[in-house]
Amino acid sequence: MTTVALKPATMAQALGRALRDAMAADPAVHVLGEDVGTLGGVFRVTDGLAKEFGDDRCTDTPLAEAGILGAAVGMAMYGLRPVVEMQFDAFAYPAFEQLISHVAKMRNRTRGAMPLPITIRVPYGGGIGGVEHHSDSSEAYYMATPGLHVVMPATVSDAYGLLREAIASDDPVVFLEPKRLYWSKDSWNPDEPPAVEPIGRAVVRRSGRSATLITYGPSVPVCLEAAEAARAEGWDLEVVDLRSLVPFDDETVAASVRRTGRAVVVHESGGFGGPGGEIAARVTERCFHHLEAPVLRVAGFDIPYPPPMLERHHLPGVDRILDAVGRLQWEAQS
Amino acid sequence: MTVMEQRGAYRPTPPPAWQPRTDPAPLLPDALPHRVLGTDAAAKVDPALLRRLHTELVRGRRYNVQATALTKQGRLAVYPSSTGQEACEVAAALVLEERDWLFPSYRDTLAAVARGLDPVQALTLLRGDWHTGYDPHEHRVAPLSTPLATQLPHAVGLAHAARLKGDDVVALALVGDGGTSEGDFHEALNFAAVWQAPVVFLVQNNGFAISVPLAKQTAAPSLAHKAVGYGMPGRLVDGNDAVAVHQVLSEAIAHARAGGGPTLVEAVTYRIDAHTNADDATRYRGDSEVETWRGHDPIVLLERELTERGLLDEAALQEVRDGAEAMAADLRERMNQDPVLDPMDLFAHVYAQPTPQLLEQESQLRAELDAEADGTLGAGPHGPEGAGR
Ligand SMILES: Cc1ncc(C[n+]2csc(CCOP(=O)(O)OP(=O)(O)O)c2C)c(N)n1
Numbered sequence: 001m002t003t004v005a006l007k008p009a010t011m012a013q014a015l016g017r018a019l020r021d022a023m024a025a026d027p028a029v030h031v032l033g034e035d036v037g038t039l040g041g042v043f044r045v046t047d048g049l050a051k052e053f054g055d056d057r058c059t060d061t062p063l064a065e066a067g068i069l070g071a072a073v074g075m076a077m078y079g080l081r082p083v084v085e086m087q088f089d090a091f092a093y094p095a096f097e098q099l100i101s102h103v104a105k106m107r108n109r110t111r112g113a114m115p116l117p118i119t120i121r122v123p124y125g126g127g128i129g130g131v132e133h134h135s136d137s138s139e140a141y142y143m144a145t146p147g148l149h150v151v152m153p154a155t156v157s158d159a160y161g162l163l164r165e166a167i168a169s170d171d172p173v174v175f176l177e178p179k180r181l182y183w184s185k186d187s188w189n190p191d192e193p194p195a196v197e198p199i200g201r202a203v204v205r206r207s208g209r210s211a212t213l214i215t216y217g218p219s220v221p222v223c224l225e226a227a228e229a230a231r232a233e234g235w236d237l238e239v240v241d242l243r244s245l246v247p248f249d250d251e252t253v254a255a256s257v258r259r260t261g262r263a264v265v266v267h268e269s270g271g272f273g274g275p276g277g278e279i280a281a282r283v284t285e286r287c288f289h290h291l292e293a294p295v296l297r298v299a300g301f302d303i304p305y306p307p308p309m310l311e312r313h314h315l316p317g318v319d320r321i322l323d324a325v326g327r328l329q330w331e332a333q334s
Numbered sequence: 335m336t337v338m339e340q341r342g343a344y345r346p347t348p349p350p351a352w353q354p355r356t357d358p359a360p361l362l363p364d365a366l367p368h369r370v371l372g373t374d375a376a377a378k379v380d381p382a383l384l385r386r387l388h389t390e391l392v393r394g395r396r397y398n399v400q401a402t403a404l405t406k407q408g409r410l411a412v413y414p415s416s417t418g419q420e421a422c423e424v425a426a427a428l429v430l431e432e433r434d435w436l437f438p439s440y441r442d443t444l445a446a447v448a449r450g451l452d453p454v455q456a457l458t459l460l461r462g463d464w465h466t467g468y469d470p471h472e473h474r475v476a477p478l479s480t481p482l483a484t485q486l487p488h489a490v491g492l493a494h495a496a497r498l499k500g501d502d503v504v505a506l507a508l509v510g511d512g513g514t515s516e517g518d519f520h521e522a523l524n525f526a527a528v529w530q531a532p533v534v535f536l537v538q539n540n541g542f543a544i545s546v547p548l549a550k551q552t553a554a555p556s557l558a559h560k561a562v563g564y565g566m567p568g569r570l571v572d573g574n575d576a577v578a579v580h581q582v583l584s585e586a587i588a589h590a591r592a593g594g595g596p597t598l599v600e601a602v603t604y605r606i607d608a609h610t611n612a613d614d615a616t617r618y619r620g621d622s623e624v625e626t627w628r629g630h631d632p633i634v635l636l637e638r639e640l641t642e643r644g645l646l647d648e649a650a651l652q653e654v655r656d657g658a659e660a661m662a663a664d665l666r667e668r669m670n671q672d673p674v675l676d677p678m679d680l681f682a683h684v685y686a687q688p689t690p691q692l693l694e695q696e697s698q699l700r701a702e703l704d705a706e707a708d709g710t711l712g713a714g715p716h717g718p719e720g721a722g723r
């Protein structure tokens with residue numbers, strides 16, 4: 001048996017590698033967006049693609065998000081597989097008309113005749129000290145729009161695998177890349193990129209017996225940290241990483257909550273009208289008789305994303321998660 | 335007769351009543367950007383204006399240098415420098431009357447400061463303590479807009495509303511060359527022209543939108559040419575010639591104030607520094623281009639003129655520089671003090687009346703902060719007591 005040299009890779013590099021491999025495998029894959037060419041994207045995810053595949057395959061567009069996504073619709077109509085980059089979460093909003101009225105509905109409107117295999121990469125979420133409009137958690141808008149897949153990796157391998165899957169998908173995928181995990185590292189074999197997982201499968205990142213933390217994207221490492229900290233308190237927490245909100249993996253989630261009997265949903269977007277409400281309802285519907293306590297939510301506050309010097313008070317951290325876990329002792333409390 | 339036969343008989347003539355809605359010729363920009371400095375026209379410029387522009391330019395440059403230095407010391411999260419573009423920034427501030435409004439983009443801190451804003455308050459967005467650290471009404475400066483071109487329709491609406499109220503107010507909106515590609519730019523210009531709103535759009539064409547050069551942004555002969563399609567005049571000006579920018583903007587503002595409607599002004603300039611301190615400009619441009627533009631520095635252009643006309647001697651120059659230095663020292667000192675933030679401010683301005691949910695979250699944070707203060711935060715959930723299965 002030969003031993004392979006594992007190399008550290010950041011999530012940004014893994015995403016870039018996924019784009020490269022997808023472009024090499026399929027000439028229909030085109031990358032377009034603001035600054036994706038010469039600069040390699042503001043997070044360098046598309047670094048080197050224009051050099052390797054040419055400007056026609058990795059294109060610096062005019063600065064117009066509606067134009068970028070609208071053009072991608074036309075490109076997809078003509079058989080290409082566009083991967084567009086929205087520079088930051090809050091700068092995708094000019095493209096919402098295209099996203100909601102066309103991207104999400106084209107297959108349905110044309111009775112299946114015109115699927116749109118578009119991947120929309122969005123660096124998203126807070127925790128990087130960004131100024132206004134650079135930290136929004138926009139997943140609730142996307143998941144409320146039927147016709148879109150909503151996917152978010154939390155690990156370096158998933159970044160690679162899920163992006164390959166997203167590009168291969170015949171449906172539009174909003175691919176949310178947690179900004180604060182771009183520089184997180186993992187070791188992998190560069191000659192043999194990680195196996196590709198189909199979109200829509202959650203994974204148990206840590207198994208435990210006393211309660212389930214249901215989370216995704218940037219909150220996954222926070223939940224794992226909270227689970228470690230909870231050990232000292234005698235809590236053995238399971239952590240489920242959803243990896244995608246649409247489709248939603250009811251099975252993995254319900255199986256976990258049936259085992260543990262308690263659940264907390266954790267995300268950094270606002271709680272009111274946020275993903276946690278939907279998730280808590282689904283868990284309750286499926287696991288009512290197994291629940292020892294109501295499903296709790298730990299979310300960002302229901303405020304516009306705060307300035308960087310205050311964001312630590314807004315983002316759900318270990319303490320807030322542990323506090324919720326404490327409240328799961330429902331009998332004692334009620 | 336079949337359709338084909340009819341077509342054969344067709345002779346193209348103009349539709350019966352067609353004529354152009356507006357004569358495009360007066361709307362077209364001149365072939366070359368307007369210049370004053372270094373030309374005969376410069377001799378006629380009021381010395382007081384030359385000195386005023388010079389003082390503000392030197393202060394502006396010093397401000398850019400100081401703010402960039404503050405990013406290196408971690409006192410500012412990020413700073414998009416306008417070094418090289420100070421003539422546009424300063425002229426934009428100086429051409430406005432007190433009652434007028436300025437709609438800046440995120441790069442235009444300097445214009446806001448030249449208009450009278452406290453230099454520290456103008457930086458809170460970029461320092462990270464609050465999104466807009468000033469009251470927009472105080473100096474009639476709208477919040478620095480980060481989403482590109484989105485401030486332009488606001489400027490149109492405000493100018494329109496002022497006119498409806500019978501007020502003699504003009505709005506000046508700043509946007510970059512990249513921002514002209516956004517849909518909001520188009521919609522704003524169209525509204526402004528249809529409403530004949532008293533608004534002036536100043537495009538600071540500094541060559542790049544982050545890494546993307548103008549050639550990849552537009553195929554138009556110039557950005558000023560875009561005006562014609564909306565039915566407003568387009569004007570081209572050398573953006574490093576402070577006097578020329580001041581002249582062109584003053585005319586456009588007078589035109590708007592007199593009820594003549596909007597103007598699109600394109601100032602041709604250059605961004606000497608990188609996009610922000612976090613950007614690596616060597617990835618997309620060469621040094622020689624930057625050097626060429628350094629030779630066309632707005633301060634040097636103005637100082638040459640002042641000196642030739644005998645309006646600036648060593649002592650006067652030193653006085654201007656000392657003034658700028660004092661401003662920088664004050665900025666440095668105040669920025670080096672840690673801002674005192676109240677986390678409860680998170681909830682203070684979400685609604686006029688907080689929702690019950692926000693009140694709940696407010697007391698949650700209050701409890702956390704109290705616990706943090708007496709060191710009990712993170713005491714943990716106190717065990718499941720056999721609750722686990
Ligand atoms: C709607 C929107 N899309 C993308 C961005 C990200 N972004 C910030 S600055 C910038 C380039 C702007 O270029 P330009 O308009 O020429 O202004 P300049 O930076 O040169 O002053 C981009 C793409 C943004 N702020 N808003």
